[in-house]
Amino acid sequence: MQRSHYxxxxxxxxxxxxxxxxxxxxTIKPTLQGQSPDSAGPAAGEALAAHPGPGHIRSFVHRRxxxxxxxKEALDSLMPLWxxxxxxxxxxxxxxxxxxxxxxxxxxxxxxxxxxxxATTRSGDNFLGVEVFNAGVGALLKRIEACGLQNxxxxxxxxxxxxxxxxxxxxLAGIHIYFPDPWPKSRHHKRRLIQPPFIDLLASRLxxxxxxxxxxxxxxxxxxxxxxLGAEPRLKxxxxxxxxxxxxxxxxKFETRGLRLGHGVxxxxxxxxxxx
Ligand SMILES: C[S@@+](CC[C@H](N)C(=O)[O-])C[C@H]1O[C@@H](n2cnc3c(N)ncnc32)[C@H](O)[C@@H]1O
Numbered sequence: 001m002q003r004s005h006y007x008x009x010x011x012x013x014x015x016x017x018x019x020x021x022x023x024x025x026x027t028i029k030p031t032l033q034g035q036s037p038d039s040a041g042p043a044a045g046e047a048l049a050a051h052p053g054p055g056h057i058r059s060f061v062h063r064r065x066x067x068x069x070x071x072k073e074a075l076d077s078l079m080p081l082w083x084x085x086x087x088x089x090x091x092x093x094x095x096x097x098x099x100x101x102x103x104x105x106x107x108x109x110x111x112x113x114x115x116x117x118x119a120t121t122r123s124g125d126n127f128l129g130v131e132v133f134n135a136g137v138g139a140l141l142k143r144i145e146a147c148g149l150q151n152x153x154x155x156x157x158x159x160x161x162x163x164x165x166x167x168x169x170x171x172l173a174g175i176h177i178y179f180p181d182p183w184p185k186s187r188h189h190k191r192r193l194i195q196p197p198f199i200d201l202l203a204s205r206l207x208x209x210x211x212x213x214x215x216x217x218x219x220x221x222x223x224x225x226x227x228x229l230g231a232e233p234r235l236k237x238x239x240x241x242x243x244x245x246x247x248x249x250x251x252x253k254f255e256t257r258g259l260r261l262g263h264g265v266x267x268x269x270x271x272x273x274x275x276x
Pocket of ligand 1: 058059060107108109110111114130131132133136157158159160177178179180181182193252254
């Protein structure tokens, strides 16, 4: 990440020491599904603290959605190249991406429009996108191939379990959660992703100085995000309240339409405090 990725009130996230590219990205064409078991780090149970368990409430429902022939073809042919299977084993980012670079986790990338734009602009960073939605995964796979992007990997699985079981503590330079499902009815609020136990888990996976960036167009969810992120002791707000949209987050078509209709959009950027 470079300083220019941040808004005026944002403290730049500290990169891990000595960020060095160990292999030119344009030479890498990994076969991820077939990676050997020893390419993962310690078993999750060894190092990772207890967090949302097997019975946790899901933030999504499985839906039968339309998938285009192109997205289906991308799922069939490109998953082995750019996607990793879910496994209860900690990832080693250097092996997964074939280089040493700051790694950003994106939760719920939808159709991958924002992921593609950010990964293109920030070619020096790695992006791990987690999404459950078949058509969305197919769409991002198509974008990766169409743009020749080398710095995106995908896991198609519940992000709560991915973070709990596959992400090492203190390892992420950033986390993006853009327009998570708002679950507007009060009785469904328990399904919202931004809840204290999950933010506690995410904060534990951020490196000191790393950031978590959320955006929503639901005011009530924005207020919940501000309260939950503000109550997490390892995090500090980079702004007074909500943040201006940083230059690196593109305005999506969906967001542009909402703004035209007079809806608000709220960005929140918190950083992980340095270790005491
Ligand atoms: C409202 S969409 C937003 C998509 C995208 N971020 C955007 O701004 O257009 C929320 C996405 O999060 C995904 N999602 C929700 N809960 C998830 C979870 N626990 N793990 C992975 N993806 C999830 C949904 O499938 C959906 O595609």
